Amino acid sequence: MSKQGTETRGFQSEVKQLLHLMIHSLYSNKEIFLRELISNASDAADKLRFKALENPDLYAGDGELGVRIWVDKDAGTLTIADNGIGMTRDEVIENLGTIAKSGTKAFLESIGSDQAKDSQLIGQFGVGFYSSFIVADNVTVKTRAATAKENEAVMWESAGEGEYTLSDCDKATRGTEITLHLKDDEKEFLDDWRLRSIISKYSDHISLPVEVQTIDDESKDVKWEKVNKAQALWTRSRSEISDDEYKEFYKHLSHDFADPLIWGHNRVEGKQEYTSLLYIPSKAPWDMWNRDHKHGLKLYVQRVFIMDDAEQFMPNYLRFVKGLIDSNDLPLNVSREILQDSKVTQNLRNACTKRVLQLLEKLAKDDNEQYQQFWQEFGLVLKEGTGEDSTNRETIAKLLRFASTHNDSDTQTVSLESYINRMQEGQEKIYYITADSYNAANHSPHLELFRKKGIEVLLLSDRIDEWMMSNLTEFEGKSFQSVSKSDESIEKLADQESEEQKQAEKELEPFIERVKTVLGDKVKEVKLTHRLTDTPAIVTTSADEMTTQMAKLFAAAGQKVPDVKYTFEINPDHPLTQKAANTQDDSEFKEWAELLLDQALLAEKGSLNDPSQFIQRMNKLLVK
Structure with missing residues (x-):
């Protein structure tokens, strides 16, 4: 690797906007910067473990994988270091200088200055590193890729404004070391007790040990003390894990700032052995309709991280689900190609799909308000399942919600079960109409007979609805009938x-x-x-x-x-x-x-x- 000297580069314009949002919108919850940096360190360790399956030499030296945190009160700095995979110069530019997602710029422009919305959405970019600038007016990163030599490390520095500086440096160990030069009014994060309480609150569930440096006042001996449990959360028994721990683990996995709506944690033993921990988010990611939207499942094999975005384990209409699968039945060197055709994969996919649909059924039954929140965010995606998943079509149909002539509102709250319960004596079919908008459907002349007879009609106005109804032929023995089509049952009503x-x-x-x-x-x-x-x-x-x-x-x-x-x-x-x-x-x-x-x-x-x-x-x- 040749030396490339020092260079100053400008941030991608989206990063500048994002930094502005970070600093001004998340200030009330500024301690999350530590959670994000520890989470990134944990990911770096996961990636090293995976790479070392093929190349065990990457583990050479540098001790047990972990995160170390120390402060220099005189200099006003806080440092977070890991001995994970590290970064090359190109990776530093890609990860710390750009946000490589299509549509980012348009999205940032669309949210404008609505700060309440900003704080909900920032985490969805997966750019937790930039949260450092909430508390620091200058950040220095030293990093050495696991494949690089001691004198091939890279140093990145920025004040979080328009540009950053890259230079060559020496680093004795692999991994990444981030030093925050804290702002004058953020010196609380130099306090040992404050740091420990944040680590316990946000990072207890991480399988990597997080150690804080202590220096003996008299002997000046340096000691490292582990603060978190350092046991992978999904390997613990459900009865031992609090709701708060589940929520924090979700934020670690997803880099989302909002709590999930509901989750399911299951350990399966017998013919197949695996653990799944699946979450339903409370907010849709901003890029859910982008072609390059990533699925939210991580795959572990025997607690070793294998891959992000493991789309083989969840159908496309459930692409909003976040979480992980830890399988004992897959080989450690499993690839995406092998997963594609594996019987184990297919069984896991079927089981996880059923598990998510059961979670949604439970949410719909136990908390209608929360289910309505889910439907508002993800209903359009769930509708895709009527055509994609014939095996679970009846279950998906139960989860659908519609506007109808029963309610004078465009809010989709009517289930097919409630429609059937209100059907008139002798009514043979479930009647519906599709149109470009709710008002067009609600004021259609096709409804005149049905209003006169007091028969409820479902009002469908989403773009996907016509396609969805071509896949839904019946529900609980009652067939669907469009009121804009000629039909004997409508003729009979009008006779x-x-x-x-x-x-x-x-x-x-x-x-x-x-x-x-x-x-x-x-x-x-x-x-x-x-x-x-x-x-x-x-x-x-x-x-x-x-x-x-x-x-x-x-x-x-x-x-x-x-x-x-x-x-x-x-x-x-x-x-x-x-x-x-x-x-x-x-x-x-x-x-x-x-x-x-x-x-x-x-x-x-x-x-x-x-x-x-x-x-x-x-x-x-x-x-x-």
Whole structure:
């Protein structure tokens, strides 16, 4: 490795913004800087253990893996050192000078100056190192990669403003040593008791020993005293672990600043032996919809860290789950490729999926308010499971929540079980409507019959809903029915049996034939309907045809969309229908027929192919 001398480099602009947020938003919780630095040291030790599986020489010398902390009261410095994997010069630039995640800049701009929001979100970048600048006005990092020689170490220095300096240095041992030059009003962190209490509070669960230096006043002998339990939390019995310890371990794993909603800790013995500790976060990560979003599971084999982002153990629709799996059945040198095809992996994936769904069922049953918080953050992702996971589809369906005509609100609180409990006697199906927005769904003319009969309809307006409903065929023996599709059960609801009604329909037969002639192949069929009260006409699709919303999904994805042929259903009791039926002039009649169809298409699709023609036609008829 050649020497590269001293250079000064500018921070990536996102880092500058993040440092500003760190220093100004997290000040009320400033002691977390120590948790973050110890957590990073623990990760460095994990990575060294893993690399040493292939190259045991990396362990040579430098004693047992651990973290050491000491202060220099005269100089006003606090130092945190580990003997883990260390960093090369390029890794220092990558890890301490940039935030390598797509979309970071746009995200930082979008959160603006909402400080309450800032403090919740900063941890989601996994950049805990920068929290050093909450308490320090200058930070020095000395690091030597495990593969480097004593004179190939790197020193990084910064005051946390616009730039940092890199230089070569000597370091006797591998690993990283971070020295914080504390601000004048942060000298409390030089106090031995204060440091010990923070370590006990935040880092007790870390499997690495965290030692604090003590110097005998008389003999000046230096001693190192272990402060934490130094036993991997997931290896302890559940009864021994407090809720606070579980919460702190979650923050160590995820670098999230908020508490998790719920967690499950399980040890399985028998045919397969493994421990899982799985957490449901309370906030969605800002990059959950990014293609490069990382899954939140760590894999350990016999307590040795193997990999981050072990996506093989959790389906994509549960990508928000954080935690770890520690398996006794996988080889220590397991790779991602081997995991892909392993029967052990598949069994673990199935077990962990079931475990998470059970956690969510428990949350929904025990604490509806907290479940609603979960649904608001992760409901859209969970909906993906209806198509991805046919084995657990019924369980996922129980966890879904909807807006409906039962509640006058766009908040999604209605479960399918509660819908079924409210179904009317003789009601055969679960009725729903999909639309571009809640208001479009809630005010759709398709609902008029159902409101009149007091039948509840689910109002679906998320982009994924149409696709989701194509995968949900039934729930507890009741099939789903879109109210915008023609269906026998809807016809039965709308049937009018009076002789007077039948006579009126017979009289309108010539009108229907006349409309068919005028519209030609613009529609599949024209017929009278009794499902409307306030609207002159609607369009519907038949059961085997693509719905309007599905056609929009295809178009949005750049796919060729087949023409949707609608059935044009006309309300015989509406004044506009009667006005059109009484129009003798063929040219004017054509305008009425086209206008009624355009109105129905506008209500169904939210747009028209030629809106200006629609406006001209309407204006012409209004003037007449």
